[in-house]
Every structure is written in structure tokens, then in C-alpha cells.
Amino acid sequence: MAGPAASENQNFCFKEELDAFKLSLSPTKEVILEHYLAGWSGLVKFLNRLGNVFGFISKDASSKIQILRNFLNGESGSEYFTVQSMVKYELENKLVDLKKAGSHPESGCRTLLRLHRALRWLELFLERLRTSQEDGKTSAMCAESYNESLAQFHPWVVRKAAGLAFCMLPGRLAFFEVMNVGTPDQVVAMLGEALPVVTEVYQITQELYAKHDLLDIP
Numbered sequence: 001m002a003g004p005a006a007s008e009n010q011n012f013c014f015k016e017e018l019d020a021f022k023l024s025l026s027p028t029k030e031v032i033l034e035h036y037l038a039g040w041s042g043l044v045k046f047l048n049r050l051g052n053v054f055g056f057i058s059k060d061a062s063s064k065i066q067i068l069r070n071f072l073n074g075e076s077g078s079e080y081f082t083v084q085s086m087v088k089y090e091l092e093n094k095l096v097d098l099k100k101a102g103s104h105p106e107s108g109c110r111t112l113l114r115l116h117r118a119l120r121w122l123e124l125f126l127e128r129l130r131t132s133q134e135d136g137k138t139s140a141m142c143a144e145s146y147n148e149s150l151a152q153f154h155p156w157v158v159r160k161a162a163g164l165a166f167c168m169l170p171g172r173l174a175f176f177e178v179m180n181v182g183t184p185d186q187v188v189a190m191l192g193e194a195l196p197v198v199t200e201v202y203q204i205t206q207e208l209y210a211k212h213d214l215l216d217i218p
């Protein structure tokens with residue numbers, strides 16, 4: 001694993017990255033896109049610290065984050081304030097290719113769906129990590145979570161590459177150190193705090209996408 005220098009690690013705390021997801025929930029339970037993307041950016045930063053072998057994953061996630069940031073900073077940016085307003089705006093203006101790829105191959109709805117599916121992987125992985133034993137294998141936890149969620153949406157070649165990359169994950173304790181949260185007990189407590197937030201963001205988005213029949217955008 002290409003680990004960070006000790007001084008670099010002091011400036012990185014995994015909890016702060018997950019706090020962005022907390023901020024993404026508005027008082028009316030809408031998902032604020034800017035904070036949602038900040039949460040993902042933090043996770044990508046973390047992934048980059050695990051080594052170059054995860055580069056193809058972080059590159060894909062970064063490009064999706066960038067597509068959504070471009071909408072947010074574009075001329076219709078205010079329509080992208082929340083995931084709910086984005087869905088309404090893009091559907092009302094026929095900006096989504098719903099059944100097959102056409103003139104809107106990178107709509108906000110489609111792009112966010114890819115990250116949303118990955119959030120389910122994260123939820124499953126965090127739960128496994130939280131309840132793992134001292135000798136637990138992060139590679140197995142990651143692979144199981146992936147197989148139960150994202151894998152069904154990926155072709156064989158991506159599944160194979162992801163499976164190989166997972167084998168390079170550090171052991172549980174080294175993984176906790178990269179998170180830079182504190183002792184293993186503190187990490188477990190933080191995971192217990194973070195999980196309900198990730199679950200809530202996931203469920204709100206899932207219900208919204210299901211209501212508008214957006215869960216299979218190509």
C-alpha cells in the first residue's frame with residue numbers, strides 16, 4: 001500500500017468526510033447536492049490514499065462528481081440545489097435519456113444514479129467494518145459488499161478488475177489507521193454514528209428514484 005507520510009495523515013480525518021453526508025440532509029429531508037458531492041470527494045480522497053491500484057475506481061467516481069459539479073455551477077445551477085429539484089427540473093425539461101442512451105448521455109439523474117448505487121456498497125461495507133473482528137479481512141468485507149450491490153450493474157471486466165483491486169486492501173488495523181479517527185474503538189463508534197446518515201441519504205434517494213421510475217436509467 002502506498003501510505004501517506006505521517007505529517008500528511010495529521011491533516012486528514014475520515015470523520016470530517018462523512019460529516020458532509022450529514023450536512024447533505026436538509027431539514028425537510030431533501031439531499032443537498034453540494035454536500036453530497038463533498039461527501040463523495042472526501043471518499044475519493046481517502047481511496048487515493050490506499051494506493052494507485054484503486055486509480056481506475058477513483059477516476060470514474062471523480063469524473064461523475066465533476067459532471068454533477070458542472071451542472072451545479074452552470075447556468076441552471078439553482079435547479080441542481082437538491083437531488084429532488086434536479087430530478088424535477090431534468091424530467092420536466094426532458095433532459096434525461098430514460099430508456100436508451102440518446103441526446104442526454106450524461107444527465108444529472110443518470111450520473112447521480114451511478115453514485116447512488118455505490119452508496120449502497122458503502123453502507124454495506126461500513127456495516128461489515130463496524131461489526132468486524134480484530135482479524136477481519138477488509139478485502140473480503142469489500143468484495144462481499146460489492147457482490148451484494150454494485151456488481152450486478154457492472155460488466156465482467158469491471159467486476160474482475162474490482163475484485164483484483166480489493167485484494168490489495170490493507171488489513172483491518174492498517175485500514176483504520178488510514179482513516180485517522182483514533183483507536184479501533186473510536187473508529188467503531190464513529191462508524192456507528194455515520195451509518196444511519198449514509199442509510200438515510202441512500203433511502204431518500206432510492207425512494208425518489210423509484211417514485212419517478214429512474215432506477216434503470218441506461
Ligand SMILES: CCCCCCCC/C=C\CCCCCCCC(=O)N[C@@H](COP(=O)(O)O)[C@H](O)/C=C/CCCCCCCCCCCCC
Pocket residue numbers: 043044046047056057058060061114115117118121126129142146150153154158162169179218
Ligand atoms: C470507512 C470506510 C471507508 C470507505 C472508503 C470508501 C472509499 C470509496 C471511494 C469511492 C468509491 C467509489 C465509487 C465508485 C463509483 C462507481 C460508479 C459506477 O458504477 N461506475 C461504473 C458505471 O459507470 P457508467 O459506465 O455507467 O458511466 C463504471 O463502469 C465503473 C468503473 C470503475 C469500477 C467501479 C468499482 C466500484 C467498486 C467500489 C468499491 C471501491 C473500493 C474501495 C475500497 C475501500
